[in-house]
Amino acid sequence: MIVKTFELSKKENFNSSIFLLYGVNEGFKNEIIEKYFINNLKVNVERYEENEILNNDDFISGLMNKSLFENEKLIIISRLSEKILKIIELIIEKKISGVTLILNSKSLDKKSKLRNFFEKDKNLVCIPFYEDDKKTLISLANSYFRAEKKSISNEAISILIDRCNGDRKNLYNELNKLTLYLGERNKINTEDVVILTNLSENFSVAELVDNCLSKNSTRTIKILNENIFSADDSIIIIRSLLSKSKRILSLKKDFANKSNVDQIILSYKPPIFWKEKEVVKKTITKMVY
Numbered sequence: 169m170i171v172k173t174f175e176l177s178k179k180e181n182f183n184s185s186i187f188l189l190y191g192v193n194e195g196f197k198n199e200i201i202e203k204y205f206i207n208n209l210k211v212n213v214e215r216y217e218e219n220e221i222l223n224n225d226d227f228i229s230g231l232m233n234k235s236l237f238e239n240e241k242l243i244i245i246s247r248l249s250e251k252i253l254k255i256i257e258l259i260i261e262k263k264i265s266g267v268t269l270i271l272n273s274k275s276l277d278k279k280s281k282l283r284n285f286f287e288k289d290k291n292l293v294c295i296p297f298y299e300d301d302k303k304t305l306i307s308l309a310n311s312y313f314r315a316e317k318k319s320i321s322n323e324a325i326s327i328l329i330d331r332c333n334g335d336r337k338n339l340y341n342e343l344n345k346l347t348l349y350l351g352e353r354n355k356i357n358t359e360d361v362v363i364l365t366n367l368s369e370n371f372s373v374a375e376l377v378d379n380c381l382s383k384n385s386t387r388t389i390k391i392l393n394e395n396i397f398s399a400d401d402s403i404i405i406i407r408s409l410l411s412k413s414k415r416i417l418s419l420k421k422d423f424a425n426k427s428n429v430d431q432i433i434l435s436y437k438p439p440i441f442w443k444e445k446e447v448v449k450k451t452i453t454k455m456v457y
Contacts, residue, residue, distance in 0.1 A: 169286075171293050176204040184293045185265075186256065188286040190273040191297030195337025197272060200295075201244065205270065211240045215404055217247045217373075220411070221255060228255070231264045241267045246404075247374065248273040253282050260291075299334030308336055312343050313356070320356040327361050377408045378444070381416060382451040415440075419452050429453065 173196070189197050206213055221227050231241075245252065248271055259269065276283040286294035300308075306329055313320050332338040346356060379387040415436075422432045429452055433445055440448055 169290050171295050173200055184291050186269045187293045188271045189295050190276045192275055193297040193335050195335050197297050205242055211242045213242045215244045218252050231267055244270045246272040250281050300336050302329055305329045305339055318354050324358040324361045373405050373408050377412055378447045416451055423452050
């Protein structure tokens, strides 16, 4: 069933421990997860990307064999595709308890099997997250500057909002940069905003790792400068870096024996997602000396 974010304050009324959060507004999703799940439930939190779950044959059995002395878990899975649906169906079939599962997905169209599955099942919760409008972002920015006891012109705020691409996560990243740079200064002018903030781009963990492995130092540095990664983000980055490094190492060994890199990538198991094939190809060729 479809639920609005404000209804989560009464989520004890929902007969569900599985939640699908989808949409472009990562900042708002992070706020909701923090407020209504991590802080409210006070449980152990585990974060995964979908490919880690799909490639782990022991994931379901690990949930079923949870120790009696182990606290309840909150599991957050990101970078989703329709493939995760089989895992969700299996969890429901096994009636696994003691686990709250959050699926964090990008935008899903109306034809999405995953979205339809959650919308039609009364025992599952589906929450859409749309871009923040300008009014909401202005309100968030003004609240932030009032709390920091700093003054800023309407023109400077307008420029700041225009660079956030409708996502409060981008806004908070830019606000943190401004605060760190300005220090004890109480007034922020338009020039400060223009110089210190960047045109917003949504960089994923995968993009950071891919550019790092392909030795694209310029892009890697840009991504690091554009983002303020949390401790949880850092864990996901390390996991992704290790996982993709192992894949590249395996492909590199095959490439040493064969000359057709396209055929090597095509025959690799598990299959490489089509969007990744070009960057994987570049990485392999650059790592062969």
